[in-house]
Amino acid sequence: MTQRVVVVGGGISGLAAAHRLRTLRPELDVVLLEQRDRPGGKLATGTLAGGRVERGAESFLVGGPSAALRLAEEVGLGAEVVHPTTARAAVALDGGLRDLPAGTLMGIPLQGGETADEPAAVPLLGPGEDVSVGALVRPRRGDAVVDRYVEPLLGGVYAGRADRLSVRMALPALAAAAEHSHTLTDALREAVAGSRRAPGAPVFGAIEGGMSRFVGAVAATLPDVRCGVTVRELHRRGGGWRLTLGSTRDAEALDADGVVLAVPGRPAERLLGGLAGVEPVELEYASVALVALALPKEQAKLPELSGFLVPATEGLAVKAVTFFDQKWAHLRRPGVTVLRASVGRHGDEEQLQRTDAGLVEVVRAEVARLIGVDALPEELDRGVFRWGGALPQYQPHHQDRVRTLRAGLAAHPAIAVAGAAYDGVGIPACVTSGRAAAEAVLAQLGG
Numbered sequence: 001m002t003q004r005v006v007v008v009g010g011g012i013s014g015l016a017a018a019h020r021l022r023t024l025r026p027e028l029d030v031v032l033l034e035q036r037d038r039p040g041g042k043l044a045t046g047t048l049a050g051g052r053v054e055r056g057a058e059s060f061l062v063g064g065p066s067a068a069l070r071l072a073e074e075v076g077l078g079a080e081v082v083h084p085t086t087a088r089a090a091v092a093l094d095g096g097l098r099d100l101p102a103g104t105l106m107g108i109p110l111q112g113g114e115t116a117d118e119p120a121a122v123p124l125l126g127p128g129e130d131v132s133v134g135a136l137v138r139p140r141r142g143d144a145v146v147d148r149y150v151e152p153l154l155g156g157v158y159a160g161r162a163d164r165l166s167v168r169m170a171l172p173a174l175a176a177a178a179e180h181s182h183t184l185t186d187a188l189r190e191a192v193a194g195s196r197r198a199p200g201a202p203v204f205g206a207i208e209g210g211m212s213r214f215v216g217a218v219a220a221t222l223p224d225v226r227c228g229v230t231v232r233e234l235h236r237r238g239g240g241w242r243l244t245l246g247s248t249r250d251a252e253a254l255d256a257d258g259v260v261l262a263v264p265g266r267p268a269e270r271l272l273g274g275l276a277g278v279e280p281v282e283l284e285y286a287s288v289a290l291v292a293l294a295l296p297k298e299q300a301k302l303p304e305l306s307g308f309l310v311p312a313t314e315g316l317a318v319k320a321v322t323f324f325d326q327k328w329a330h331l332r333r334p335g336v337t338v339l340r341a342s343v344g345r346h347g348d349e350e351q352l353q354r355t356d357a358g359l360v361e362v363v364r365a366e367v368a369r370l371i372g373v374d375a376l377p378e379e380l381d382r383g384v385f386r387w388g389g390a391l392p393q394y395q396p397h398h399q400d401r402v403r404t405l406r407a408g409l410a411a412h413p414a415i416a417v418a419g420a421a422y423d424g425v426g427i428p429a430c431v432t433s434g435r436a437a438a439e440a441v442l443a444q445l446g447g
């Protein structure tokens, strides 16, 4: 009989898992279940003033071996990957925009700083030890470096705080080097030297046509994608699994030989909670809102930058701003320019209590002040995209907790977890995670 694997969650991790399952075992019955009315999760392209705008993720890392790039190639979009222009990014400091310093790793200067980086008697991190990024960097580069550069750069990815984020998750190469380095300078040098990117090669890529095109291309390779289906329960049944779908009143059962769970931390906690010997990973999440404004190009007078980051120490609501058509040549069009600001940091969700109109107002005022104009021209169109509980906050020793979860799951038949909750927030990490989960389930199914 044909074996069935159900993938729960139609974000990029679940899509990558389902695609891998079908690629490796074309005869497998692969069912992808997604609770929303569309697959993609945090990848979603919308429209603004008649053009495209990303409502969530905008691009992915292509430097080094990028699983996202590979997936794009596998679904026929390799030639549709576009790269950003050479426009620079800035950082807002003391009320104005300044250049981001060159020669850093996530804002950490490769050498120097206001604090001495004296060689320690033992390596900076013990084997497997984990600390926050702030705990590693503050004593060796000073608070100003962390608050003004490292934190806003980390914030751009995680909406998180340097003093809470795990260095193993946020800067894995640096953490590995710190296991045998006695100064941060040595660890940074090694981490940077180890990055396998060819000089001058592009670091980021986006898909011509938008992230939803990417999602659609992966989904099109799958035999059975069901949207609007919430998985409420997961139980062992015989040598496999029974999933309960839909509302309590209209509950439906779906049996499977294997399961890939590619949902965020909280739904995963609920679904795994009843399984013997399994300790779900408890994760905090940050919420963010993105405010996109389409402005008349001539009047907008935006600086020639790809965008800028705003450290929390500036005391503003806006955390980062992207000038879309300056960053991406393929998005340029006559008469219209689009900026997208992000609001919301972990632990400071108050800013998100504003109404949509309130968010637009604060973004307009803060951006105008930072770029040095009296006011932005009236927008041609606007969009407010809210992502509640969207970005996982990996605390130190997150990887240990994930290992414990996976060890618990190994005692059950053909089940694996995947996604940003476990293996990293970036799209390539999610794709790698989904593929690995697919391979783990296939190995357990045998054949």
Ligand SMILES: Cc1cc2nc3c(=O)[nH]c(=O)nc-3n(C[C@H](O)[C@H](O)[C@H](O)COP(=O)(O)OP(=O)(O)OC[C@H]3O[C@@H](n4cnc5c(N)ncnc54)[C@H](O)[C@@H]3O)c2cc1C
Pocket: 008, 009, 010, 011, 012, 013, 014, 033, 034, 035, 036, 039, 040, 041, 042, 043, 055, 056, 057, 058, 059, 060, 061, 229, 230, 231, 232, 262, 263, 264, 267, 288, 290, 387, 390, 391, 418, 419, 420, 421, 424, 425, 426, 427, 428, 430
């Ligand atoms: C605003 C924003 C901007 C970002 N920008 C970038 C970027 O530019 N580059 C980058 O690399 N990364 C970016 N990220 C991060 C990246 O987009 C995410 O980490 C990644 O997309 C997560 O993918 P995922 O599949 O693990 O989870 P998700 O995208 O969250 O997908 C999980 C899916 O599971 C579904 N689900 C949940 N519970 C159930 C259930 N019980 N039954 C059925 N389905 C369920 C959800 O509806 C969701 O669709 C951004 C994130 C955000 C929020």
